[in-house]
Amino acid sequence: MSETTLRRLFAVATPLLLIGAWWAYVTIFNVPRFVLPPPDAVFSELVRLFTSGTIWPHLAHTVGVIVAGFAIGSAAGFALGFALGKWPRIERIVGPYLFFFQTAPKIALAPLFILWFGLGLTSKIVLTVSLVFFPVMVGTILGLRSVPANLHSLCAILKLSQREKLVRVELPAAVPEIFAGLKVAAVQATIGAILAEWLSGGTGLGYLMVFAGTTYKTPLLFAMVLVTSLLGIAVYQALALTEKWLLSWR
Amino acid sequence: MSFDGKVLFCEHRPNNETKLGKVEKLKQAGTHPQVLVRADAVTKIYRSRMGESVEALAPTTLDIHEGEFLSLIGPSGCGKSTFLRILAGLETLSGGKLEWRDGAPTKGSDVGFVFQEPVLLPWLSILDNVRFPLDVFRTPKNEGNERARAMLALVGLGAFEKALPKELSGGMRQRAAIARALVYRPRIVLMDEPFGALDLLTRDRMNDELLRIKNETGSTIVFVTHSIEEAAYLSDRVAVMSARPGRISALHDLDLGPERSEAIKDDPRFYQWLSTLRKELR
Numbered sequence: 001m002s003e004t005t006l007r008r009l010f011a012v013a014t015p016l017l018l019i020g021a022w023w024a025y026v027t028i029f030n031v032p033r034f035v036l037p038p039p040d041a042v043f044s045e046l047v048r049l050f051t052s053g054t055i056w057p058h059l060a061h062t063v064g065v066i067v068a069g070f071a072i073g074s075a076a077g078f079a080l081g082f083a084l085g086k087w088p089r090i091e092r093i094v095g096p097y098l099f100f101f102q103t104a105p106k107i108a109l110a111p112l113f114i115l116w117f118g119l120g121l122t123s124k125i126v127l128t129v130s131l132v133f134f135p136v137m138v139g140t141i142l143g144l145r146s147v148p149a150n151l152h153s154l155c156a157i158l159k160l161s162q163r164e165k166l167v168r169v170e171l172p173a174a175v176p177e178i179f180a181g182l183k184v185a186a187v188q189a190t191i192g193a194i195l196a197e198w199l200s201g202g203t204g205l206g207y208l209m210v211f212a213g214t215t216y217k218t219p220l221l222f223a224m225v226l227v228t229s230l231l232g233i234a235v236y237q238a239l240a241l242t243e244k245w246l247l248s249w250r
Numbered sequence: 251m252s253f254d255g256k257v258l259f260c261e262h263r264p265n266n267e268t269k270l271g272k273v274e275k276l277k278q279a280g281t282h283p284q285v286l287v288r289a290d291a292v293t294k295i296y297r298s299r300m301g302e303s304v305e306a307l308a309p310t311t312l313d314i315h316e317g318e319f320l321s322l323i324g325p326s327g328c329g330k331s332t333f334l335r336i337l338a339g340l341e342t343l344s345g346g347k348l349e350w351r352d353g354a355p356t357k358g359s360d361v362g363f364v365f366q367e368p369v370l371l372p373w374l375s376i377l378d379n380v381r382f383p384l385d386v387f388r389t390p391k392n393e394g395n396e397r398a399r400a401m402l403a404l405v406g407l408g409a410f411e412k413a414l415p416k417e418l419s420g421g422m423r424q425r426a427a428i429a430r431a432l433v434y435r436p437r438i439v440l441m442d443e444p445f446g447a448l449d450l451l452t453r454d455r456m457n458d459e460l461l462r463i464k465n466e467t468g469s470t471i472v473f474v475t476h477s478i479e480e481a482a483y484l485s486d487r488v489a490v491m492s493a494r495p496g497r498i499s500a501l502h503d504l505d506l507g508p509e510r511s512e513a514i515k516d517d518p519r520f521y522q523w524l525s526t527l528r529k530e531l532r
Contacts, residue, residue, distance in 0.1 A: 158386050
């Protein structure tokens with residue numbers, strides 16, 4: 001058996017083994033469904049969610065919050081990161097406040113956002129933005145600062161204008177760090193959106209999880225954990241692919 | 251400018267009486283070499299945070315001639331790189347002045363600079379890297395490609411135009427950097443220990459390449475190095491610098507002729523120069 005077939009076998013066998021153990025534990029010890037449902041119950045719940053179409057409005061809502069929060073948050077993070085990266089003097093002034101804002105637990109701020117922006121979409125997007133903003137900002141600052149001194153000298157020799165230097169040298173050089181920030185931000189956006197839905201509103205994957213939990217629909221809760229994990233992975237992979245395409249020179 | 255330079259080279263025959271260097275010969279013949287830039291009592295003083303001032307370069311006066319290969323040699327801290335960066339406009343002057351024959355460089359295409367490392371843009375192909383200055387100067391893309399390709403052929407990288415910098419060896423990357431500095435035909439090419447990071451064999455080969463390229467382009471080159479042999483092998487003139495404060499302690503017009511090759515390394519005069527320079531560096 002070659003190494004690749006062996007590896008593939010392991011890739012299939014490991015989850016099957018885990019599911020088998022899970023199933024065995026539940027049946028042997030007769031665990032109640034609302035504590036730990038058997039894997040087949042979770043699976044059929046998952047299938048029902050998609051075939052009946054219940055999930056679609058919730059999924060669309062969550063994806064909407066993620067996309068909006070991620071777009072606004074990364075745009076703002078990039079803009080401020082750009083300003084701080086280019087003019088360190090500004091960083092000395094606003095840096096401490098930003099740091100304070102970042103260390104404050106966002107989950108604790110969530111009720112405040114609901115108080116300020118209502119139970120609707122706005123407060124959810126604001127919470128997501130607050131989580132996305134910081135990693136993108138830090139990535140942008142790092143990226144712009146990481147431009148080697150000699151590249152600055154080269155720009156000085158060739159007398160590049162500020163604008164040209166930015167477009168031709170600084171931004172392309174900063175792309176790897178910006179993407180590192182964006183990838184962290186994408187995961188944060190998913191967490192933020194679901195968390196926000198936990199706290200308010202009647203739609204979204206987060207809401208569905210709370211609903212499942214409070215009504216002891218544990219198979220549904222498990223199915224939702226799977227769906228949200230897969231969503232997080234999908235969001236991350238989408239970014240990783242874009243990065244791979246943009247950074248093929250690395 | 252290259253025309254004048256080439257004529258001067260041709261007049262100089264290595265097989266004739268070659269006891270005198272190029273400048274001496276020209277003086278005898280009644281022609282003075284054209285001064286491209288004159289550094290007049292140029293100084294550089296750095297101020298540390300404690301308020302102390304460090305004189306990196308004591309008042310230094312030096313003429314750089316059109317079409318010559320001038321080396322600056324000296325121990326670290328002698329201000330050779332500082333002087334080069336002043337010529338490039340990368341450092342401000344603390345005193346003195348630079349007099350350019352045709353006015354101080356105002357365009358990006360006036361000065362070529364080769365760093366100790368290649369300093370290529372890693373996301374651009376070798377061709378795009380070499381064409382980069384031409385893109386900045388708004389040269390039409392077709393012409394830019396043509397010139398960049400010609401330059402790549404000259405440095406022996408013709409087959410690698412599509413490669414990314416990371417795919418080339420250190421020596422090849424440095425050749426690409428040289429091609430980038432020469433592609434826009436600058437008035438002066440400044441090189442800051444360009445081969446310092448290369449192994450000896452590659453370094454020897456690069457030296458020959460550089461001489462060949464210089465003979466084809468007729469560029470004026472100011473070359474910083476700490477290798478005596480490299481300086482003697484390449485240069486028309488060598489300025490020996492010493493440290494604390496950085497200054498030019500000797501200036502030599504080498505009489506080794508314009509045609510350099512491995513053979514010159516067996517020439518007694520070459521050895522004579524090595525020992526002279528070595529003594530002066532002590």
